[in-house]
Amino acid sequence: MVRALANGSKTLAAGEFKWFAQCTDAEATAWVAHLLRCAHAWPQAETDEAMLAQVEAAFAGVDKPEHFTDRSHCDECREHDDTLRARTRDTLRRSDLGNAGWDPITFSSADGIGYFFPALARFALLPDVWPDHSWYAGQLLSHLAWDGQDNRFLVWCSPLQRRAVHALLAHVAATRKEAVAQHACLDDLQAALAVWQAPTG
Ligand SMILES: [Zn+2]
Incomplete structure (x- = not known):
């Protein structure tokens, strides 16, 4: 996921996260937006x-x-x-x-x-x-x-x-x-x- 974000693809990152976390598209997209916004959200x-x-x-x-x-x-x-x-x-x-x-x-x-x-x-x-x-x-x-x-x-x-x-x-x-x-x-x-x-x- 970090690699997808680094390559500039928020959509791809959301896809990877969705697969990983077994969540909905909306949840995955929100999570990626949060990661980009908030330093504390990163593992x-x-x-x-x-x-x-x-x-x-x-x-x-x-x-x-x-x-x-x-x-x-x-x-x-x-x-x-x-x-x-x-x-x-x-x-x-x-x-x-x-x-x-x-x-x-x-x-x-x-x-x-x-x-x-x-x-x-x-x-x-x-x-x-x-x-x-x-x-x-x-x-x-x-x-x-x-x-x-x-x-x-x-x-x-x-x-x-x-x-x-x-x-x-x-x-x-x-x-x-x-x-x-x-x-x-x-x-x-x-x-x-x-x-x-x-x-x-
Ligand atoms: Zn100045």
């Missing part, structure tokens, strides 16, 4: 869930900021602020996260990234199934590699949070080797691993 491997639990624990205390971007800066910053303010960690969708050319997280403050990080990590561990968007891990890796030791999210994170981010990166490296190569993300992954591992004084 994750046990090791993924353990990884996500570590990330969730590390960022659990981060409150949702009132604003995410400097919304007076320009129209794009205002729109990104509106997008992120309208969501919570639980309701954030892949479509909210845009693509490399239109990405609200690029403009978010570090505490805004910290607030959403458990959701970002969850999206990063999902396969490349989005009909109109690319694999999310590629975007997240570029955010984590950006600016090296001056990365604003790195600077903002506590040692515990840095360890969780580094563990997530190591988990991606250990479990998503093919996807990382296929999406040409190896440079970003290696850069991010170096950034999040290095002591920053």
